[in-house]
Amino acid sequence: MDLVAAEAGAAAIAAERIAGRDGLGDSLLLRAGPRTGDRGILILSHLDTVHPVGTLARDLPIRVEGDRLYGPGVYDMKGGAWLAFQAFREVAREASARLPLTFLFTPDEEIGSPTTRSLIEDLGRKAAYVLVTEPARDGGKVVTARKGVGRFTVEIEGRPAHAGSRHPDGRSAIREAAHQILAVEALTDYERGVTTNVGTVAGGTAENVVPQRCRFTVDLRVVTAADGELYGEKIRALRPVDPDMRVQVSGGMNRPPYECSSETARLYGRAREIAAELGFDLGQVPRTGGGSDGNFTAALGGATLDGLGIDGDGAHTLAEYGLISSVRPRMALMTNLLRRLS
Template sequence: MDLKLWTDELRQLVNVDCGTGTIEGVAQVADILASMWAKEGWQCEKVDLGSAVGPGVLVTNKPHATHFDVLLIGHLDTVFPAGTVAQRPMSQDETRIYGPGSSDMKSGLLNILWAMRGMEKSDLQRLSIAVAMNPDEETGSVHSHQWLGELAERSRHVLVCEAARADGSLVNARKGLAGYELTFTGVAAHAGNDPEKGRSAVTALAHSILAINALADPERGTTLNVGVVSGGDASNIVASWAKAEVDLRFWENSEDERVNRALLDLCETGFMEGVTTTITRLNHKPAMAINAQTEALMKIVERAGEEEGVAISWKAVGGGSDANYTSALGIPTLDGFGPIGAGFHSPAEYLEIASVEPRIRLLRRVVSML
């Protein structure tokens, strides 16, 4: 393959600020990719997912197909704010490429394109292939998960092209996740003159943290993290308000149900007399679990790896992706088909240049075997 051309194309994608909330940047990345696919003769469609996010992009080799042999998924957005590209645009050394979204997941999006560019004409005639690129994965795919789910339900297999892990592993299981916001409403009072007349929302929040932490079950991999707290207006005022954001992770969807029910009950009861608590679930992804259909797809990938000389190993990871949604629908789903990378969501993000070409060959071979 022409690695220089691949790198030049990646630079076009990385050097655009496209955090989920930078809608114009997400749209620009969508335009660049749509143009690349159109030049290959694939049908491209922009998908309006609402004014809160950028567009999705749907690409297919068979525009009139009602079902797909495989759905390839990647996301257009990153976690980084506007101005990041100016501070640290894409760069590289002898072994790695750096930059915002370089491995999470601009390189994965580009590898899909390059894998399909090299497909045999007979395979493209035989197979019905769809590529879905969504604009809001980094904030939980709130606006796009229904669209992705509808596409997945029309597909026999789903391959998500997030980066392979740092050791080269692909992903066959992911923790589910849920995000919550708790709002506490108390009664303000002068902290010196009339403290007894107040009902501190901050104190209620403090009690809630202990109760929420107690819901974790480390042996089953169920964790809760109260990661953001705020409240009160001044130190000499009994706080009338407070807020907390909670992150829940779980391997088993039954644990999600248990904790969700417990959180609702705790908030209904309240954490302190005179302070009311409301809870809102901000986002949710079910766990991506292995089943018999997933194992059959894993065997195909392993055979493809043998044929291409690419070592295949598997890893279950704590972070979620769009694979969580499609797997929960019962569609055989695997993840991690992008180049090898690490340092996601940080300035240290990188991808291994040597992994680009083998991972393109692997993805192409897997699709051809479906």
């Protein structure tokens, strides 16, 4: 965020630093283009990554192998944030934008945007077009729809006891969690586009203690808002298998489904025409399971085009890479979108 702010200042771009909260980093808001009351263009980039501190030094150092640039967050989504910022700087320098331009960099997308969602939605309501620089899919395709995302935490409390001398007196929270996890995973319905995933589990204190507590987290993905409500209620309705246990569920839908509206379809058509002029075909992914900040703006009814970032593969893994050859054409696409959308 400091690097972006410094480069924006050097380019005389108006910048507003928004202090982070709840232990998270700052956001940065850049503005350019004509200063009118027209609904403009909003670009969304996040600068956080799922890779823990130390990954760069230990497990995934920056390296180039042929056309591949390896590194934590290079594909998701440092590459997209960088190329979009270069396009934004170029159009701001030329003063060639037809509409007001706003560029928001955020610090918390990978954990569900808990501190920036309201800001994103406020800006989204004022935008005619939203361009999201998440990475391209399947060889350079953009994204025009995404599943909605729900996040839940299930906490289970039993009764501790000595695992040797008092085992019958205990009520194992981990045993109860095993029943509940199987029930949650059984909700997955691929034909309906619904998936449930238990991603983390923690419980117990020692091998010789019947565990009193266990906690696990659930990721829910749905195609429709109605299924978000239905399956969210199914998860919240979990009840103990053992009546001596207590099961408490918190959480809900974190990101609404991102549907391909007629406005988004028209925006994709414009982007594809521009890409063709630049010499490449811009395909689309009809729907992807991953969520993004584009879910928030699409749910407001505006035209949202996602997956405009770098091409590559391996997001969220130690094999993450971006394709160097994709940077210039995708930067040219973003530059021309900022110049020509009106």
